[in-house]
Amino acid sequence: MQSRFLRAAALAGLIFFCLVLGPISALAQPPGPNEMPSVIHVPAEAQPSAHFDATAATNAYLAQIPADRTARSDAYFQGGYWLILWDFLYGVVIALLLLNLRWSARMRDLAERVTRFKPVHTFVYWMQYIVISSVLGFPLAVYEGYIREHKYGLATQTFGPWMGDQLKNLGIGIVLGGILAMILVGIVRRLPKTWWIWGAVATNIFLVFVGLIAPVYIFPLFNKISRIDDPKIVAPILRLARQNGIPARDVYTIDASRQSTRMSANVSGFFSTMRITLNDNLLRRGSPEEIQAVMGHEMGHYVLNHVYKSVMFDLIETVTMFAFLYWGIGWSLQRWGEKWGVHAISDVAVIPLVLFLGSIFTFVATPIDNTFTRAQEYEADMYGLNTSRQPDGFAQGAIHLGEYRKMNPGPIEEWVFFDHPSGRNRIYASMRWKAENLQLFAAPPSAAVQVQDQHVDGSTPSPAASNAEKK
Numbered sequence: 001m002q003s004r005f006l007r008a009a010a011l012a013g014l015i016f017f018c019l020v021l022g023p024i025s026a027l028a029q030p031p032g033p034n035e036m037p038s039v040i041h042v043p044a045e046a047q048p049s050a051h052f053d054a055t056a057a058t059n060a061y062l063a064q065i066p067a068d069r070t071a072r073s074d075a076y077f078q079g080g081y082w083l084i085l086w087d088f089l090y091g092v093v094i095a096l097l098l099l100n101l102r103w104s105a106r107m108r109d110l111a112e113r114v115t116r117f118k119p120v121h122t123f124v125y126w127m128q129y130i131v132i133s134s135v136l137g138f139p140l141a142v143y144e145g146y147i148r149e150h151k152y153g154l155a156t157q158t159f160g161p162w163m164g165d166q167l168k169n170l171g172i173g174i175v176l177g178g179i180l181a182m183i184l185v186g187i188v189r190r191l192p193k194t195w196w197i198w199g200a201v202a203t204n205i206f207l208v209f210v211g212l213i214a215p216v217y218i219f220p221l222f223n224k225i226s227r228i229d230d231p232k233i234v235a236p237i238l239r240l241a242r243q244n245g246i247p248a249r250d251v252y253t254i255d256a257s258r259q260s261t262r263m264s265a266n267v268s269g270f271f272s273t274m275r276i277t278l279n280d281n282l283l284r285r286g287s288p289e290e291i292q293a294v295m296g297h298e299m300g301h302y303v304l305n306h307v308y309k310s311v312m313f314d315l316i317e318t319v320t321m322f323a324f325l326y327w328g329i330g331w332s333l334q335r336w337g338e339k340w341g342v343h344a345i346s347d348v349a350v351i352p353l354v355l356f357l358g359s360i361f362t363f364v365a366t367p368i369d370n371t372f373t374r375a376q377e378y379e380a381d382m383y384g385l386n387t388s389r390q391p392d393g394f395a396q397g398a399i400h401l402g403e404y405r406k407m408n409p410g411p412i413e414e415w416v417f418f419d420h421p422s423g424r425n426r427i428y429a430s431m432r433w434k435a436e437n438l439q440l441f442a443a444p445p446s447a448a449v450q451v452q453d454q455h456v457d458g459s460t461p462s463p464a465a466s467n468a469e470k471k
């Protein structure tokens with residue numbers, strides 16, 4: 001159940017550092033069992049021609065994926081649907097055990113014996129709580145984070161380093177979760193009627209703060225981040241950044257291959273902390289066109305202010321969740337408070353109940369959260385296509401993503417479970433864009449003459465210039 005906080009922290013991380021792309025194995029290693037073909041050649045149906053058809057081009061791209069790879073990534077992704085349920089139920093069982101066996105009440109009593117200083121009670125309680133719930137949750141965590149990831153060829157760590165990362169996560173959960181718990185318990189004690197509003201506001205401010213410090217203080221605990229000096233990589237990315245008003249001076253890389261084969265990139269920070277990061281998996285396996293497409297997508301998140309929109313969405317959602325907690329905690333304590341040895345809402349022993357009710361809310365809100373994120377991802381896709389003009393790079397990226405996502409779900413399935421548009425929809429959107437901008441790609445000679453004729457000053461427009469004029 002400590003995963004409630006970790007999930008919230010992960011959510012905050014996502015807001016700031018959108019992880020975009022799918023997995024890959026490093027070139028130096030033998031191809032992983034999950035590896036999708038790297039599309040080097042654009043299929044014939046997706047080559048520019050007078051009879052270019054977006055649907056046929058999409059199908060031609062999808063046909064490049066061998067059937068066994070599709071079956072494998074479908075199985076991985078659909079297994080994730082069940083994990084949402086198992087995580088939820090497992091968390092419920094742990095919370096009910098801690099409450100009904102009165103372990104939570106005992107942890108509170110122990111914390112009160114350590115010191116008379118109340119905020120420290122909360123911290124000491126939290127420390128015991130997160131350690132015990134992590135131990136109880138360990139079997140599922142090993143299956144989900146280690147065994148299953150290896151089974152599908154997505155993980156690169158042996159057990160020792162993986163366990164090391166888990167312990168670091170636990171340490172971060174103790175410190176950050178402990179601070180948030182002290183803030184929230186303090187608010188509940190001082191504002192018994194309106195804590196659900198101020199608690200939600202404080203939680204969101206805290207998560208924004210964690211998101212801001214994470215690149216400097218948290219990520220380096222797990223990975224090495226370094227500046228890329230190769231001008232062949234850096235120059236086109238910074239050109240794209242300048243075209244989009246992003247004041248980045250350097251491009252960084254993170255050694256994500258230490259943990260996983262997944263590709264990702266992000267644009268994060270504000271003003272002087274502004275930075276563009278590509279992970280090493282993307283750098284090694286993405287074609288130049290694909291990297292430009294991905295960076296265009298990431299820059300879309302930045303330019304379209306998705307960070308601020310997400311913070312507002314989260315605030316509304318958190319206030320709603322805290323209102324539900326306000327009602328749900330009162331209702332539960334009236335019935336079972338005495339049995340659990342939990343005296344009041346301001347009693348720290350209430351924390352398993354808070355996380356239990358919070359997980360019900362999060363579970364039910366899954367499709368709403370996914371739909372909000374997916375809508376932003378679609379916006380970033382469109383922005384990325386317009387700025388990078390690399391529809392084939394996009395298609396290739398979507399296929400790489402297909403190593404751990406289902407390419408072709410049904411519409412309801414996509415609505416409920418997908419936090420990004422499905423691979424098929426992303427390729428189709430790219431091919432539709434290509435169909436409607438065919439003059440950018442080796443246009444037939446007659447079309448080129450027509451475009452030139454429209455220029456009264458007699459200059460010959462480059463494909464890039466003619467596209468800019470249409471915006």
Ligand SMILES: [Zn+2]
Pocket residue numbers: 018019020297298301377380
């Ligand atoms: Zn994104």
